[in-house]
Amino acid sequence: MNFAKADVLIACNENGPSLKLDPTAQLDGRGVMAAIASNESSLGLNCGPRHEPAYDVGGSLAGGKGQRLLLQQFGRAAACSYGPWQMMFDNFTTEDPGVLETQLTVCAQEFVDFFNSYVIGARHAVTLADIGEVWNLGHIAPDPAYTVKLHLAYGAWAAGTI
Helix, strand or coil: CCCCCHHHHHHHHHHHHHHCCCCCHCCCCCHHHHHHHHHHHHHCCCCCEEEEEHHHHCCCCCCHHHHHHHHHHHHHHHHHCCCCCCEEEHHHCCCCCCHHCCCHHHHHHHHHHHHHHHHHHHHCCHHHHHHHHHHHHCCCCCCCCHHHHHHHHHHHHHHCCC
């Protein structure tokens, strides 16, 4: 299921202030959420579920005990990303793919929780480029195409054009 752009932007406005961004980066959490949603789903128009073969049986990220158990319980659904922010199934605490496909509020709240604990807490992302690299790759590593697109989307949000 997809979500209306207006609803995704409302979710960004409501939940973005809860992002624990480094104040030195001078980023607005609402814009960070909107930029990631723009990159990942065109602001809700392509919400998946999007199958990620690396997380499926035989994939390079499927071997961990947690992912193996999720695959046993949920099958292919456990190897997908969901929502406007295209978060991987194993990063949600909600273990119901149907909820992740239909409940924008759940996706937004879980995005904030995961973002704060992993992107900021574990990976210590500070800049928008750091955030984009962690979100896209799981760790800070160069991915110029993704981060350029993220910067453009953040700029569009700041200018009020998305």
